[in-house]
Amino acid sequence: MSLEQSSNSSFDSQNFDEIDFNNESFEQEHTDTLRIMDNQYVFIVLPSSNIKVVKLQKDTTVSLGKFGTFHTNDIIGKPFGHSYEIYDRDKIKVIRNVAFYEVDLDDSGANNQKTVDDPSKQKLSYQDIEQLKKDGMEGQDIIKKVIESHSSFDKKTEYSKAKYIKRKEAKFSRVFTPVRPTLYSVWEYFFAKNPSKIRDMRIDTLSQMLTLSNVRAYAKLLVVDDTQGLLITGVMERLGDTQFLFQLQIQHLGYGIVLGVHDGEHHNYDIVRYMNFTKKVNNSLMVLSWQQIFKEECQAPFNYQDESKLSQKDLKFYLRKKANYEKVQEARKILWQGGFDGLLVASQYQPESILDTLVPYLAGSRPIIIYHINREVLVNTCVHMRISGKFLYPQITESWLRQYQVLPGRTHPSMSTSGGGGYLLQTIYTSTVLRFRVSIAGVKAVMYTAPIR
Amino acid sequence: RTIAPNGHLYTFEYHEERAKAAKQDFEKHGLSDLITTECRDVYKDGFGITDLVHAAAFKQKRIGKICCFSPCIEQVQRACASLNEHGFVEIKMFECLIRNQEVHTIPIYTVKDAVSKIKVQQDKKRKRNEEEASNSKAVKSPKIKQDPPNLYVAKTPTEAKGHTSYLTFATFLPVLDDEIEIIDKANELN
Secondary structure, three states, X not given: OOOOOOOOOOOOOOOHHHOOOOOHHHOOOOOOOOEOOOOOEEEEEOOOOOEEEEEOOOOOEEEOHHHOEEEHHXXXXXXXXXXXXXXXXXXXXXEOOOOOOOOOOOOOOOOOOOOOOOHHHEOOOHHHHHHHHHOOOOHHHHHHHHHHOEOOHHHOOHHHHHHHHHHHHHHHOOEEXXXXXXXXXXXXXXXXXXXXXXXXXXXXXXXXXXXXXXXXXXXXXXXXXXXXXXXXXXXXHHHOOOEEOHHHOOEEOOOEEEEEEEOOOOOOOHHHHHHOOOHHHHHOEEEEEOOOOOOOOOOOOOOOOOHHHOOHHHHHHHHHHHHHHHHHHHHHHHHHHOOEOEEEEEOOOOHHHHHHHHHHHEOOOEEEEXXXXXXXXXXXXXXXXXHHOOEEEEEEEEEEEEEEEXXXXXXXXXXXXXXXXXXXXXXXXXXXXXXXXXXXXXEEEEEEOOOOO | OOOOOOOOEEEEEOOHHHHHHHHXXXXXXXXXXXXXXXXXXXXXXXXXXXXXXXXXXXXXXXXXXXXXXXXXXHHHHHHHHHHHHOOEEEEEEEEEEEEEEEEEEEEOOOHHHHHHHHHHHHHHHHHHHHHHHHOOOOOOOOOOOOOOOEEEEEEOOOOOOOOOOEEEEEEEOOOOOOHHXXXXXXXXXX
């Protein structure tokens, strides 16, 4: 079975290493979490509960397929939280979003004893509805018409009516809601779109990882992320800013450092960009490939040239290459210094080999959390950890999550729920090897000092 | 941990002793810069803070989240009804539990081993009968070495936590003070 290739399907063929996050086109000094801003990613939630991601550029229009189109200028600068209804083709007005409507207690005596499943009950055909839409009829009115044309709508129970209306709203209403990207909304989007790309990691498992590994400001973390950057995004969100400078002249471990080890020659931390992080937060991220972390690899020095002798075009190219080279050297130096506060792993590679490679860079008494969708992989790693003696109480856990529908008179768990969210192996790394000798008097721990690199 | 270093936490406890103990704990751990502890019954006296709080109060200019932790389903139903009344949206309720997986190394025997085991038992019985009959100790026959392969397995424990509580999340929306502005703009474009 071949290793999966890291895919950059959402980007063009541009050399990914050279798209660093400090590119002028979307670097920001500060971000406003209250209002929709130009040049930022925004999630648009549609009535069908589908989510569309859009990078808002002013003076453009966004098409939402059958739900309509709108002008970006109409929402830029508005606060998050409001919903908008499209009318007259592409104009929008603000409407108030409502969670659910109160349904009156059903004492009409209606029940489903005599209901017959018959599509001819609905007099409006698909073409009729399309024509109504073309004529510019508003969503709410279309739904009213659909209800009127249903020959036995009145015979439904109150609850059934409410459910029917909700379904029609999901199809015909022309309301959308812009949502700010946060770790939860970003996860929701990617999990719905393509869960295998994020290794089927569910949000509660991700939250567990971040909590168990004690991700916090001022921490220095080592992360192996094969989930398109979802894990790295979570860590970066919690770390906040940093004041790390290039050239390693002055190194402020401001708010923290994340060192991501990635598969392939270039990283595919696709998800990070959707968060609209500021320049400072993006600076806390450093990346290295599996090849670059080894001292004996990538040793070729950079060909420094006299900058004054280069043409404009060559100079730009040269400076970019130089910056990338220096960034990699920086990251390697940080890695080899060691003393990391935690190791998080969500990777396709065998955890034992990852541990062998990266654990020497961890400080003592620090947490290691390994995520995998398959339990057996972690079981093997758990046994390996027990035998090696350097890991305290390795434990495998699984998070069980169930969502409920809470409506008056209709509260019950969701009819379909997540089958699983992956497994976690958590342990604490001790830099000395613990061996236990059992004697009649009890257990005596004998410590052997393992060489610390 | 999540809100440091720029955020702030306001916590309200209506039991005086617990409030005091919590405050001391926070000071001991060096967190008193980030946390303000108040002994206050918020149902009666309100929060006493205006629009600084993201995660709890109700007439805000900004979008925010609320999370309710309730052990009983009736509380959840009342909470959801009330949240809806006050204009909260995206009301979601979850229950979440941690399931442990105990890892063991077990030897895995085959049917062949099972048959040998029975034969060994029968042998033992026969020898014992022979010994009793002849009143002498027979020579011990060598034990058949059984060396089955080991399997690494994970097993869920017999008893596990069944319920902690229900978590209800909701989003509250900012005040629609610029609604009129938008309708005017739309009219202009017409």
